[in-house]
Amino acid sequence: MTTKLTNAQIAWRAAQDLPDAAYVNLGIGFPEMVAKFKPKGREVTYHTENGILDFGEAPPAGEEDWDLINAGKKAVTLNPGASFFHHADSFAMVRGGHLDVAVLGAYQVAESGDLANWSTGPGSVPAVGGAMDLVHGAKQVWVITDHVTKKGEPKLVESCTLPLTGVGCVTRVYTSLAVVDVVDKRFVVREKLASISLDDLQAVTGAKLAVGDTIGELNVPEI
């Protein structure tokens, strides 16, 4: 029995919730994996901060055009109907409420919906990119993450101890153990792995978990 989901499985689970006809921004790194698992038959248009709507998969090695990249500076291709635009228009799409979903990674998420995902504190070179903009404006802000840190500390917490990316911005968290919504400044469990009890889930969570009407089973295929 699975004890926790792999990153690919977390990405798969999040991808099942992408609405048809949605405009979506996937943060660089792990969130980019969500695109791979988009359910067939749903049309999703991907936005990238550096000025493309409707980009597609990576080109075959050797066929990259380095003027055609995503925000992670990876080579991409274009789907029919794609468009280019400058950075101010790109962030008008972000802050102006035109994106349906933004998917981001996290160091910590607080029960208030606060997100910390850009800085681990002093001692390194700070870099924020577009994260502080992306958390505002998208109709839904999803986080995909392991449920705990590599050291086993909770990532879902009462309040973030790391520098904030945004206040009250996260709407849903897909973790390696559960699917959790942020509702009225508390975590509400929607789904959890059948192999883990609610008490065990609570034990690895840094804030009180509330339960809605029902808790669904977090079912993900082997990937």
Added chain:
Amino acid sequence: MNKIYPTLENALDAVDDGMSVMIGGFGGAGAPIETIHALVERYKRTGSPGRLTVINNNAGNGAVGIAAMIYAGMVARMVCSFPRSSDPKAFTDKYLAGEIELELVPQGTLAERIRAGGAGIPAFYTPSSFGTQIAEGKPVAEFEGRPYVQERWLKADVALIKADLADRKGNLTYRKAARNFSPLMAMAAKTTIVQASRVVEPGGIDPEHVVTPGIFVDRIVEVANPQQEEALLREGAK
């Protein structure tokens, strides 16, 4: 009206010590490599222009482009959103040694500050960065029940831009996602210097396809078959 200059050297005589310099590009896409390198060569030869403030999304990669400026010692201050890259050593070493200053700006705020600078809007309110370190000390106001942070325009002495097509009147097109910050920077600088891959006669760009209208452009140099920063890095350029 003819904004065409014969060489980058000529066009770049507008750049002087202590100036603020906006440089187009996002990573390697849109980085005006030949223009930057001409400026680095001049600095190595004459010791000028130095003490520059460079405004770009990033802070250089490897040892070409903006990284070459940093290695040469021309840059006193970087204004950017993401000073990391596949090889950020040039910036990181100088930053951690306290030899280069950093103003970190969220990417959308950076874009809008530059747009505002070019559009004559001294300040605006954005939801981005509210409640974070970036907003410390900045005025906050509520609109329709939500808090917003005041940000100010960003202008520069010069902008260095890579375009695809240009005509002598300054109308520009860009190639694919190499557009990014360049149309905004072209508006926000006192002197906008463009390297264009091809210069065409006026009318050679369909008015429907002009991305940057010529009024925002001051100087153009044709640089055919320009280098691409990412391609250079992958070829192992030093």
